[in-house]
Amino acid sequence: MASDKVLLDYxxxxxxxxxxxxxxxxxxxSNPELERLNDAALxxxxxxxxxxxxxxxxxxxxxxxxxxxxxxxxGTVNDVAMIGAVPKYMTCAYIIEExxxxxDLEKIVASMGEAxxxxxxxxxxxxxxxxxxxxxxxIFINTTGVGEVIADPVPAGDRARKGDAVLVxxxxxxxxxxxxxxxxxxxxxxNVKSDxxxxxxxxxxxxxxxxxxxxxxxxxxGGLATTLNEITHASNVCCELEESAIPVxxxxxxxxxxxxxxxxYLANEGKFICILPEEYAEKALEIMRADSAGSDxxxxxxxxxxxxxxxxxxxxxxxxxLLNMLEGEQLPRIC
Amino acid sequence: MASDKVLLDYxxxxxxxxxxxxxxxxxxxSNPELERLNDAALxxxxxxxxxxxxxxxxxxxxxxxxxxxxxxxxGTVNDVAMIGAVPKYMTCAYIIEExxxxxDLEKIVASMGEAxxxxxxxxxxxxxxxxxxxxxxxIFINTTGVGEVIADPVPAGDRARKGDAVLVxxxxxxxxxxxxxxxxxxxxxxNVKSDxxxxxxxxxxxxxxxxxxxxxxxxxxGGLATTLNEITHASNVCCELEESAIPVxxxxxxxxxxxxxxxxYLANEGKFICILPEEYAEKALEIMRADSAGSDxxxxxxxxxxxxxxxxxxxxxxxxxLLNMLEGEQLPRIC
Numbered sequence: 311m312a313s314d315k316v317l318l319d320y321x322x323x324x325x326x327x328x329x330x331x332x333x334x335x336x337x338x339x340s341n342p343e344l345e346r347l348n349d350a351a352l353x354x355x356x357x358x359x360x361x362x363x364x365x366x367x368x369x370x371x372x373x374x375x376x377x378x379x380x381x382x383x384x385g386t387v388n389d390v391a392m393i394g395a396v397p398k399y400m401t402c403a404y405i406i407e408e409x410x411x412x413x414d415l416e417k418i419v420a421s422m423g424e425a426x427x428x429x430x431x432x433x434x435x436x437x438x439x440x441x442x443x444x445x446x447x448x449i450f451i452n453t454t455g456v457g458e459v460i461a462d463p464v465p466a467g468d469r470a471r472k473g474d475a476v477l478v479x480x481x482x483x484x485x486x487x488x489x490x491x492x493x494x495x496x497x498x499x500x501n502v503k504s505d506x507x508x509x510x511x512x513x514x515x516x517x518x519x520x521x522x523x524x525x526x527x528x529x530x531x532g533g534l535a536t537t538l539n540e541i542t543h544a545s546n547v548c549c550e551l552e553e554s555a556i557p558v559x560x561x562x563x564x565x566x567x568x569x570x571x572x573x574x575y576l577a578n579e580g581k582f583i584c585i586l587p588e589e590y591a592e593k594a595l596e597i598m599r600a601d602s603a604g605s606d607x608x609x610x611x612x613x614x615x616x617x618x619x620x621x622x623x624x625x626x627x628x629x630x631x632l633l634n635m636l637e638g639e640q641l642p643r644i645c
Numbered sequence: 646m647a648s649d650k651v652l653l654d655y656x657x658x659x660x661x662x663x664x665x666x667x668x669x670x671x672x673x674x675s676n677p678e679l680e681r682l683n684d685a686a687l688x689x690x691x692x693x694x695x696x697x698x699x700x701x702x703x704x705x706x707x708x709x710x711x712x713x714x715x716x717x718x719x720g721t722v723n724d725v726a727m728i729g730a731v732p733k734y735m736t737c738a739y740i741i742e743e744x745x746x747x748x749d750l751e752k753i754v755a756s757m758g759e760a761x762x763x764x765x766x767x768x769x770x771x772x773x774x775x776x777x778x779x780x781x782x783x784i785f786i787n788t789t790g791v792g793e794v795i796a797d798p799v800p801a802g803d804r805a806r807k808g809d810a811v812l813v814x815x816x817x818x819x820x821x822x823x824x825x826x827x828x829x830x831x832x833x834x835x836n837v838k839s840d841x842x843x844x845x846x847x848x849x850x851x852x853x854x855x856x857x858x859x860x861x862x863x864x865x866x867g868g869l870a871t872t873l874n875e876i877t878h879a880s881n882v883c884c885e886l887e888e889s890a891i892p893v894x895x896x897x898x899x900x901x902x903x904x905x906x907x908x909x910y911l912a913n914e915g916k917f918i919c920i921l922p923e924e925y926a927e928k929a930l931e932i933m934r935a936d937s938a939g940s941d942x943x944x945x946x947x948x949x950x951x952x953x954x955x956x957x958x959x960x961x962x963x964x965x966x967l968l969n970m971l972e973g974e975q976l977p978r979i980c
Contacts, residue, residue: 322979323866323912324971328875348801349724349862350697352794359694362685363736363789364772367780389684401698403787405740408977437699442977445702445782452738454698454789459687466683527684532658540663577658636659642743642777644657 316410321440330438334416338423339402339433351434353399358459360395362386366451369643371418373492375485375504378451379418381579381645383425384508385530386453391510392526392582394461394517397429403437403452410449418449429508431455457510461517469524470545475591476611477584479512479604480505481557482534486576487565489644494569499561505580512601513582520594525585530645532636533575537583538621539635542613549621551611551633574623575636577644585613651745656775665773669751673758674737674768686769688734693794695730697721701786704978706753708827710820710839713786714753716914716980718760719843720865721788726845727861727917729796729852732764738772738787745784753784764843766790792845796852804859805880809948810926812919814847814933815840815941816892817869821911822900824979829904834896842915847936851919855929860920865980867971868910872918873956874970881953886946886968889961909958910971912979920948 319326336345343351366382376384383400390397402422406415426433463469484505491498509528517523525545529537534556538549558566558573566573580603584594591609598604616622621633654661671680678686701717711719718735725732737757741750761768798804819840826833844863852858860880864872869891873884893901893908901908915938919929926944933939951957956968 318977319972321866322971322976323868323871325969326972327867328970346801346803349727350695350730350790350792352693352728352799353696354693355690358687358689359791360685361688361734361736361789361791362770363738363787365738365740365774365787367740367774367776369780392684393687395685399696401696401789403698403700403789405700405702405785435697439700439702440977441702441782444779445704445978446785447776447780450740450781450785452698452700452787452789454696454736454738454787455685456694456696456791457685464687466681468681530658531656532662536658634660635663636657637654637661641657642653642775643780 314412316406316412316415316440318408318440318442321438334419335436338419341432343434353434355398355456356458360390360393360457360459362389363454364389366645367643368489368645370492371448373504374488374498376506377418377421378449379422380425381506382451382453383422384506385579385645386455387429387431387508387510388528390455390457391513392528393464395457395459396514397431397455397457397510399456400426400431400433401435401454402433405439405441405446405450407446407448408440408443429510461521465523465526467525467527467541467544470541470547470585470613471524472547472613472615473588474524474585474613475588475609476549476613477591477594477607477609479581479598480606481559482578483558483562483566483573483576485579486644487562490569491565502561502565505578507580507603509582509603512603516594516597519597520586520590522590523584523586526582528582530577530579533577535574535621535633536636542621543619546618548614548617549611550614551621551623553623554626555608555610557606557608579645649747651741651747651750651775653743653775653777656773669754670771673754676767678769690733690791691793695725695728695792695794697724698789699724701980702978703824703980705827706783708839709823709833711841712753712756713784714757715760716841717786717788718757719841720914720980721790722764722766722843722845723863725790725792726848727863728799730792730794731849732766732790732792732845734791735761735766735768736770736789737768740774740776740781740785742781742783743775743778760843764845796856800858800861802860802862802876802879805876805882805920805948806859807882807948807950808923809859809920810923810944811884811946811948812926812929812942812944814916814939816894817913818893818897818901818908818911820914821979822897825904826900837896837900840913840915842938844915844917844938847938851929851932854932855921855925857925858919858921861917863917865912865914868912870909870956870968871971877956878954883949883952884946884956885949886956886958888958890943890945892941892943914980
C-alpha cells in the first residue's frame with residue numbers, strides 16, 4: 311500500500327481506489343463474482359429469497375469477542391436466517407473516515423472474510439466511500455444479505471400463538487454489556503465478551519427438523535424485553551416470562567448492576583428467541599443444546615392471551631410486572 | 646411526531662423507534678412486505694438476480710435536481726439495471742445524526758418513495774441507526790437493490806471488443822458540477838442541476854431490443870474518463886474518444902472552467918455508456934433518443950486494439966492524448 315492511512319483519494323473512483331479494492335477486498339473475500347468487479351453481481355438463487363440489511367456503527371470498533379466487521383457479517387447472516395433461509399450472498403459497503411489506519415482496515419476486512427467463510431456466504435459486491443475527517447467517526451459498515459428460503463410458511467413476528475413455548479438459545483446481555491463496559495473503561499472479566507456469532511447453521515437445522523416453528527428472532531437492540539414486545543404486538547398475544555429461568559452470566563449480572571443496566575434490555579448478537587408449539591419445545595432444546603451456538607438454551611416463558619401486546623415478568627416470588635419496550639434509554643452505537 | 650428533531654432514542658430499538666418506522670417509512674414506502682416489519686423480507690424473484698449496493702454520503706444533502714434520498718434510489722436502480730436486469734426490490738439503511746430535522750428526514754423519505762414508485766421498485770426492508778451528534782455529518786444512506794436479470798449473456802465491463810461503437814446517453818458532468826458548485830456557493834444557471842434519474846426503463850428496452858450490447862455502465866465517481874479506463878482495463882482494449890463529439894452543456898463547461906474542473910472527470914448520476922458492435926449503434930441511438938432519459942444520446946468513440954487498457958482522446962485538430970484514470974483528485978462526497 312502507498313500509505314498507512316486511508317486517504318480521501320481512495321474513495322473518489324480513481325486509481326488509488328482501484329488498488330484498494332483489488333488488493334484488500336478481493337484478497338480477503340475471494341470469489342469469482344466479486345472478481346468481475348462489475349456494478350452489480352449476477353447471482354442464481356434457488357426459489358424464494360430472504361433479504362435483510364443493517365448498518366453497523368458500533369463504538370468501539372474493536373471489542374472483546376469481535377470487531378465492527380465480524381459483527382456486520384454475523385448480524386446480517388442471522389437476520390437473513392431468521393425467516394428460515396440459508397444465507398448465501400452478502401454485499402458490503404464501507405464508509406471510512408479520512409486518515410483511518412490501513413492496518414485496522416485490513417484487520418476488519420480479514421475478520422469479515424473469515425466470518426463469511428465460516429457462515430458459508432460469499433461477499434459478492436460492495437462499495438467504499440472515504441469521507442473527510444470529522445464527517446464520520448472512524449468507520450461504518452452496511453451489510454445486506456440474500457438467502458434461499460427453505461421454510462414454508464416462514465417463521466414471522468406475527469405468528470406467535472396462545473400456548474406456544476418461548477425459548478432462548480443462551481445467556482442474555484453479553485454483547486450490550488461488553489460494548490458499554492468497554493466504553494466506560496471497565497476491566498471486564500475474561501469470559502465477558504460479545505457473543506457475536508453466525509447462527510445460521512443451527513437455525514437451518516432447527517427449521518428443517520421442526521417446520522412448525524412460529525417465530526425466530528434475535529434480540530439485538532433493546533434486548534430480550536424489547537424484541538418480545540415487538541413480537542407480542544405483531545401477534546397480538548401476551549408473553550409470560552419466568553424471571554428465574556432467564557439465563558444471565560453472573561459476571562454480566564454483576565457488570566450490569568455496577569453500571570445501572572438491566573440485562574433484559576441489552577443487545578445480544580449471537581442469540582435467538584424461538585417461539586413454537588409446546589409439544590416441540592423439548593425437541594428444539596435438544597437440537598439447540600447439541601450445537602455450540604445453543605449450549606445454554608432453555609425455556610423462559612409461555613405465550614398466553616391474558617394481556618395482548620404485552621410482556622409480563624413473573625418474579626421468583628410469583629409477583630407479576632409489565633416488561634415494557636425500551637423507552638428513552640440513550641444507548642447508541644451498540645451494533 | 647413527538648419532536649421536530651431526530652433523537653438518539655429513535656435508534657435504540659425502543660418505542661420511539663417503532664413510531665419512527667411505522668409512521669414515516671411505511672407511510673412513504675407502503676407495500677405488503679415492508680409492513681410485516683420482520684428482520685428480513687421474503688421475496689420471489691424470477692430466475693437469475695442482479696444485486697448491487699451503494700452508500701450515499703453526498704454533501705450538500707439537498708441540491709438542484711434532487712437530494713441524498715432520490716439519489717440513493719436512482720443510483721442503485723441504475724447499477725442493478727446495468728447488467729441487463731429489471732430492478733424490483735430495494736433495501737434502505739439510514740444513519741442519522743442526533744438532532745437532524747424531522748422535516749428534512751420526511752422530505753428525503755418522501756423523495757425516495759416517489760423515486761422508487763417511478764422506477765417500479767418496492768423498498769421492502771430497511772434499518773435506521775441514530776448516532777450521537779458529531780459522529781456522522783447529518784445523514785448517510787445505503788441502498789441495496791435486487792433485480793431480475795433478462796439479458797443473456799449479461800453486459801459486463803470485460804466485454805468491450807475491437808470495432809465496437811462507444812455511445813453516451815447525454816451530457817457529461819452535470820451532477821458533479823452541481824454538487825461542487827453548490828458547495829462552493831456558486832449561483833448556478835437554472836438548467837445546471839444534477840441529472841440524477843432512474844434509467845432502468847430505457848436500459849431494459851435497450852437490452853430487450855439489442856441483446857448484442859456488450860457493456861452498459863454509468864459514469865459516476867471519476868466521470869466518463871475514469872469509467873472508460875475501468876472498462877478498457879477489464880476488456881484489455883483501447884477506447885478512442887472524439888473530444889468534439891462528447892456532449893457537455895455550455896453552462897456546465899463554463900462552470901467547470903471557472904472552478905478548474907474537467908467535465909470528463911465529473912460524476913454523472915442519470916447517464917450511461919453503451920458499448921456495442923458497430924452495426925447496432927444507429928438502432929441504439931434511435932431507442933435512446935426516443936426516451937427522455939436519452940434525448941441527447943450520441944456516439945463518442947470507438948474501441949480499438951491500439952493501446953490496450955488505455956483511453957485516448959482525439960482532439961478536434963487530430964492530436965491524441967491519453968485520458969488517464971483520476972488520480973489524486975480530492976473530490977469527496979459527490980454521491
